[in-house]
Amino acid sequence: MHTVSWEQYVCDLSAVMRALSLRDANGQELGSAGLDAWVERTVDLAHGGGCVFFAGNGASASMASHFSADIAKNVRIRSMVFTDAALITCVGNDLSYEDVFSEPLSWQMRQGDMVVLVSSSGNSPNVVKAAKRARELRGTVVTLSAMSPENTLRSLGDLNIYVPAQSYSHAETSHAAILHHWIDAVQRARSLG
Structure with a gap:
């Protein structure tokens, strides 16, 4: 079995991170200005008393839960x-698993x-x-994806x-x-403002 050394793993990870793409809803590349715009929009949302919703499956669900807690605790937003087992199983059973995020968004998102x-x-x-429902509800949609550059989610957000x-x-x-960087930047911006 061939294993990758730690040094090679970090080198490969660094290359992936340096090659990240940030696009707007029209597919235009934004570069790091996209992250800055995300931070500004989040600060504006906080001033207006808005809410940030998070969703994902598996490890991404763990990340959603983690960063929902971080933005509430560290930034007071x-x-x-949507990781509550009763909610997921209720919506999954009564409607469909495909609706476990979009349906609660339709109840909660303004x-x-x-x-x-x-x-x-x-x-x-x-x-x-969920991305499509949030757009219908006129919310800001931020997507984080990987694998295929033609994945569906990559074209559905205001920031992709x-x-x-x-x-x-x-x-x-x-x-x-990326999520840690965003929350740290929002926290800095809010402490300066």
Whole structure:
């Protein structure tokens, strides 16, 4: 069995992170200005009393839960995550698993709120449906995806963050680093404002 050395793993991860793409809803590349715009929009949302929603499956659900807690605790922004087992099983059983994020969003999201959707493949039907529902509700949609550059989620957000990772480890590590950077930047901006 061939194993990758730690040094090679870090080098490969660094290359993936340096190659990340940030596009707007029209597919225009924004570069790091996209992250700055995300921070500004989040600060504006906080001043207006808005809410940031988070959703994802598997490890991305863990990230959604983690960063929902971080933005509430560290930045004092209202947040909600759809990882409650009773909610997921209720909606999954009574409607469909595809609706486990979009249906609660339709109950909770107000115009101007934000949803952060994390999917390594970018093709999870429930995450894709949540992006479409949030757009219908006139919320800000931020997507984080990886794997195929043609994944469905990558074209559904106001800000679409894509890392060209082909492994879950690189995709998930990259997404976590991006989310940490965003929350740290929002926290700095709010302390200065």
